[in-house]
Amino acid sequence: DAGITQSPRHKVTETGTPVTLRCHQTENHRYMYWYRQDPGHGLRLIHYSYGVKDTDKGEVSDGYSVSRSKTEDFLLTLESATSSQTSVYFCAIGVHGQGEDTQYFGPGTRLTVL
Amino acid sequence: GDSVTQMEGPVTLSEEAFLTINCTYTATGYPSLFWYVQYPGEGLQLLLKATKADDKGSNKGFEATYRKETTSFHLEKGSVQVSDSAVYFCALSEGSGGYQKVTFGIGTKLQVIP
Numbered sequence: 001d002a003g004i005t006q007s008p009r010h011k012v013t014e015t016g017t018p019v020t021l022r023c024h025q026t027e028n029h030r031y032m033y034w035y036r037q038d039p040g041h042g043l044r045l046i047h048y049s050y051g052v053k054d055t056d057k058g059e060v061s062d063g064y065s066v067s068r069s070k071t072e073d074f075l076l077t078l079e080s081a082t083s084s085q086t087s088v089y090f091c092a093i094g095v096h097g098q099g100e101d102t103q104y105f106g107p108g109t110r111l112t113v114l
Numbered sequence: 115g116d117s118v119t120q121m122e123g124p125v126t127l128s129e130e131a132f133l134t135i136n137c138t139y140t141a142t143g144y145p146s147l148f149w150y151v152q153y154p155g156e157g158l159q160l161l162l163k164a165t166k167a168d169d170k171g172s173n174k175g176f177e178a179t180y181r182k183e184t185t186s187f188h189l190e191k192g193s194v195q196v197s198d199s200a201v202y203f204c205a206l207s208e209g210s211g212g213y214q215k216v217t218f219g220i221g222t223k224l225q226v227i228p
Contacts, residue, residue, distance in 0.1 A: 031213065040122070042203060042218035043158075050213060090157055094214050101146060101165075101210045105157040 003027045004106035006091050012112045019078040021109050023091030025071075031094030032074040033103065034058075034066060036087040043090065049074055081113045116141045120204045120219035127226050133191040135222045137178075137204035140185065145206040147171075147180050147187040152201045152221070161189075161202070194226045 003026035013019050023032065030051055035043040035058075045058030047066040055066050063085060067075045078085055091106040120137045127133060139147070146165045150158040162171030167182035176191045187204060204219040 040220055042118075042220045043216075044218075045216070048213065094212075096210070096212070101207065101214055102148070102160060102163065103207070103214060103216055104160065105150075107157040 004091060004093055004104065006106040006109050008109060009107065010110045012114065013081050014114050015082060016080050019081050019111065021076045021089055023074045023106055025093050027093070028071055029093040029095060032068070033092040033094065034074065034076045035090045035092065036060065037090060038087050046076065083113050085111065086113045087111060116145070116206060116208065116215070116217040118204050118206055118217050118219040120222050122220050122222060124223040124225050127194055127224070129196055129226055129228050130193045133189070133194045133224070135189040135202055135224070137187045137189065137219060138185055139187065139206050141206055141208065143208050145208045148205040148207065149176070149178055149189050150203040150205060152203065158203060196226045196228055199224055199226045
């Protein structure tokens with residue numbers, strides 16, 4: 001158990017509304033990541049964070065913003081949700097040290113934008 | 115850029131059959147290789163990994179060998195069970211001690227029938 005929780009686990013919203021997804025870790029890891037999972041694409045990186053208030057874009061960052069005000073929390077915001085953002089969103093933490101460089105994933109949030 | 119190729123499936127096998135899921139990759143450096151498994155409604159779980167050429171990763175009866183000469187990391191299991199039904203993702207990671215750029219395959223769905 002990597003100690004990662006995501007909330008909410010399911011959400012249905014309407015086009016044009018703002019949505020915030022939360023990722024929480026209990027183990028104080030520096031690196032955190034947000035991915036989206038879509039059929040035929042595997043997982044694609046949206047944004048990542050390398051510390052409090054330190055974030056950077058991934059390959060599919062358009063329409064998304066992130067914030068990290070505490071080590072344990074990484075928030076993903078859709079400022080104005082669109083139907084193309086219907087997806088399953090996964091948060092991951094990067095575990096490093098003692099020969100390990102591995103990402104561990106949360107349980108996911110299924111988002112439907114109508 | 116980096117890429118990972120695997121068949122999407124579904125792969126349908128009878129219980130106790132031999133499993134092979136092929137994975138090939140292209141990378142600019144010397145990546146680490148991973149197999150993740152996703153059970154229905156859950157997040158990705160690390161199944162096994164290998165960090166250098168000729169390493170064999172193994173877990174729960176699954177194994178895969180890092181083959182640099184053929185740029186492959188095929189997943190095998192000698193006798194599958196119904197409980198192995200899931201989606202399997204091959205992935206490569208570049209970077210150590212900090213930001214990890216992880217490239218995922220599209221995932222292969224495995225269905226095991228009694």
